[in-house]
Amino acid sequence: MIGFALAEDLPTPPRPLIDDDGRRRTVRYGGLTLFSAFEPIFSVSHMRAAGYEARLRAHDELNQSVSPLEVFGQAARLGDLLELDRLSQSLHLANFRGLEQEQGWLFLNIHPAAIADFRHGTALIEEMKRLDIPPQRVVLQMLEQPNLDPRRMLETVQLFRRHGFLIAIDSFGAGHSNIDRVWKVQPDIVKLDRSMVLQATQQPHVARVLPGLVALLHESGRLVLVEGIASEQEALIAIEANVDFVQGHYFARPSVSATDPAAAYRRFDQLIDQYRLRTAERERDEKDELAPYVAAVALAARHLTEGAPVENACAPFLRLADAARCFILDERGRQTGDNLLPMRPLRPRAKRFMPLLSSEGARWDRRPYFQRAVAGSGEVQATRPYLSINEAHLCVTLSVAYAGTDGHTHVLCADIDWTRHDRSTHAPVELAVR
The missing domain is CATH 3.30.450.20 (PAS domain)
Structure with missing residues (x-):
């Protein structure tokens, strides 16, 4: 890709150039144009978007999509990882204001390397003050990593929590995640990895265990979100497991604009009615x-x-x-x-x-x-x-x-x-x- 020829040409990281029309912000980063897309996160009971997860999107000079993994991989090779993380968060915060959502949360990912850097948290807090976004509107998503210093991670979590941020553990149930991290971090929200609900569609014993896992997390004081819902069957399994929130392409894809609340309400109303009918039919069969x-x-x-x-x-x-x-x-x-x-x-x-x-x-x-x-x-x-x-x-x-x-x-x-x-x-x- 043309945007990544800069890795060999530039000995130093590219200087970002901000383009802000007052409602939507983009950033030129080397040969790339960075912008925000927002994936709705729905409350099952409220049948509406409770917040949006910010996703980094990038196009090269030929207007071809470049994956976020490639963007961050390039930044890591140039020693610009933390700066790009700060830049993307600033970009998302500015664009979140453009969504004109008075009540919903903004879910922001924090790169694991940034958790150990207190300056990163301070910069985020200052940027939010400048944009007049209160911390209680932001959910910070932390991905578990095996080499992350647990003491430093807990100190960072405490810093964010003192300022009013909500904390979420991301992709729980995949990779290096474990229940011990939930007890230590005490997040407000636990995001179950989509692999769990996918396996539940294929293996009955996983489907039986999932409601118990959700109940365990509820009893420990955590709200539960299932990410990556891609089909009606997965959505019904998530609803039966009694999760609080869902997100995924089945409900809505990431977009630069807010989701249609009336369409979301109709989708959930029909889905929950279908869940009730299926439950009643299953009970009759079992009886x-x-x-x-x-x-x-x-x-x-x-x-x-x-x-x-x-x-x-x-x-x-x-x-x-x-x-x-x-x-x-x-x-x-x-x-x-x-x-x-x-x-x-x-x-x-x-x-x-x-x-x-x-x-x-x-x-x-x-x-x-x-x-x-x-x-x-x-x-x-x-x-x-x-x-x-x-x-x-x-x-x-x-x-x-x-x-x-x-x-x-x-x-x-x-x-x-x-x-x-x-x-x-x-x-x-x-x-x-x-």
Whole structure:
């Protein structure tokens, strides 16, 4: 590219030339023209843009696009990396004013090398004062790097936070990111890398884990954003995971102008309606799949109340295709007797977990299936799919409390091997079935 012939011709970094027409600013940097594009970040609940992420764009002298990686790579070779980072931030701040957004945030990326330089933060703060942009309007995005001094990073974060900036950890779940960084930095927003939601479209176990990860981050006091949404399926997975914000080409591409709020509202309104319909349809399908197992457990509980031996009461359930086991808990959640298993050979995976198959005397009072059965007034309860400790396969447990002939409350539990049923990328909800 013509713009990069300067790397050999110039011993010093190019001098930037600013072109500002009062509404939109561009910068001439060597043979390149730099400008800002803004990608909307949407609040799912509000169904509108809550802010914009600034993206650096560049054209060479032939008006051909040059990637930001090439621009920063060239600056690094010329020893101009921090100056270019400051220049791009100044460019974005000026152009953000041109968007005329009175409420939204500006998401700004900070190059990892700049985090260790306090002068960088001071220059940013001074530029914002000059442009009359309050720090609480700016979210600083920090990409995790393995060679970043954690002490210096935390000092820089504290400096920015004292001035009122919001902090986001970028691309969490990819590269060198780890949950420990979340506990230390305590960002306001965690941006999940698009690879996580992409994998969730392909692997059901990732789709099941994603809502739990979002819930964990919420419980730690962080808002959650998923970046890079590229399809309707990915958008629905993000909504089901209960994320707060989304961004990506499926919703809007980076642009020099603000997004249309009416169009965004219609898109989200339709998407959330579709999510509700899909959820209701999935619940109906799951209820139909569970119906024969639920009926067998309810019948077994009635027989146990009448004093039938547990082996006889559970036999109809254990004859069903994916029945895994039955077991009885006392009113304290302690298992009385060992597991009752179907009359078929153990599957190869179960044989690998033989030390855990015998459970007589085990306490399961911590488990949701026990707690929900005790509170369930005789209704058969169904858990979400989870990993069975007995055989380490995906399992749904049905449970129901019943009055034993000894005058005490007992809980009948029945496990279903859910591996074969796990076809979708979404986790079933907990059910209570009469």
